Amino acid sequence: MRRWVTTVAAVLFCSAALRADVTIVQTTTVEGGMAAMAAQSGANMNPKMTTRIRGMQSRTDVDAGTVAVSTIVDLTTKQVIVLNAMQKTATIANVTPPPAGTPAQPTTTGPTVDAAIKPTGKSQVIDGIKCDEYSFNTSVDMSTMTPANAPPEAAAAMQGIKMVMNGSMWVAKEVPGAEEYLAFQKSSMAANLGASAMSAAGMSVPGMDKLMKAVGSVNGLTYLTEMTMTMEGTGQIADMMRQMGPMKITTKVSSVKTDKVDDSAFKVPEGYTTIKQ
Numbered sequence: 001m002r003r004w005v006t007t008v009a010a011v012l013f014c015s016a017a018l019r020a021d022v023t024i025v026q027t028t029t030v031e032g033g034m035a036a037m038a039a040q041s042g043a044n045m046n047p048k049m050t051t052r053i054r055g056m057q058s059r060t061d062v063d064a065g066t067v068a069v070s071t072i073v074d075l076t077t078k079q080v081i082v083l084n085a086m087q088k089t090a091t092i093a094n095v096t097p098p099p100a101g102t103p104a105q106p107t108t109t110g111p112t113v114d115a116a117i118k119p120t121g122k123s124q125v126i127d128g129i130k131c132d133e134y135s136f137n138t139s140v141d142m143s144t145m146t147p148a149n150a151p152p153e154a155a156a157a158m159q160g161i162k163m164v165m166n167g168s169m170w171v172a173k174e175v176p177g178a179e180e181y182l183a184f185q186k187s188s189m190a191a192n193l194g195a196s197a198m199s200a201a202g203m204s205v206p207g208m209d210k211l212m213k214a215v216g217s218v219n220g221l222t223y224l225t226e227m228t229m230t231m232e233g234t235g236q237i238a239d240m241m242r243q244m245g246p247m248k249i250t251t252k253v254s255s256v257k258t259d260k261v262d263d264s265a266f267k268v269p270e271g272y273t274t275i276k277q
Helices: 002-012 034-040 152-157 178-191 193-200 208-216 236-244
Strands: 022-032 048-054 057-064 067-074 079-084 089-094 112-126 129-141 162-172 221-232 247-257 273-276
Touching: 112 162, 112 208, 129 221, 221 236
Parallel strands: 089 273
Antiparallel strands: 022 048, 022 247, 048 057, 057 067, 067 079, 079 089, 112 129, 129 162, 162 221, 221 247
């Protein structure tokens, strides 16, 4: 659980904004591939994510129907709180760099990540906002994973399997919160907070630093992301995924507001059970 919480922190450290109060609402649609199977089982394939930022704090609420999870990040204290509304629990983790000279902890190696993001020079107007296009290519080599206590059969099944994600990000500069968003990204990259979170989780993800630098090169607020995900490789798992076809994932900002964010957004609600990691 600690690993999961601190990995969430690594991502959220790079997706909040600084100084002004900002509320960003995003919706995601997933089509094709495993999406159809998941939809048949009743899963919500159109989750909504609301991110609220005030100063050095952020809160992200993910609403996927039967699943509702909120994550509060405080960059000053380097504390992450994950709220589970169904179970009424608050899992609290502190993410701090190890003291200088501290031996590295034994780690679990995650999949190797490779990523490239670059501007295309194209632009378009979305909802009245000018957006510049960045193309991206990301691959995740699942065969390099070494999960703790994984049976040999599981490791063998993942050999040669690679998840590939290609698409476009449409980035807005002249939108409320864009300047603060970009400032925070650059500050978090300089502080290497993502790497600290991974280290605290006892995880090593080869190539994650490259991915974070690529994300940090995007100059503005990502307003629309259009991505196609495919599976490459050989074996039963890869064949099954290919038969399902590619999966298209679209994430779009539906609103950006600069209204004041209340203090209560960053506190554990009354009646929640606290779990410290």
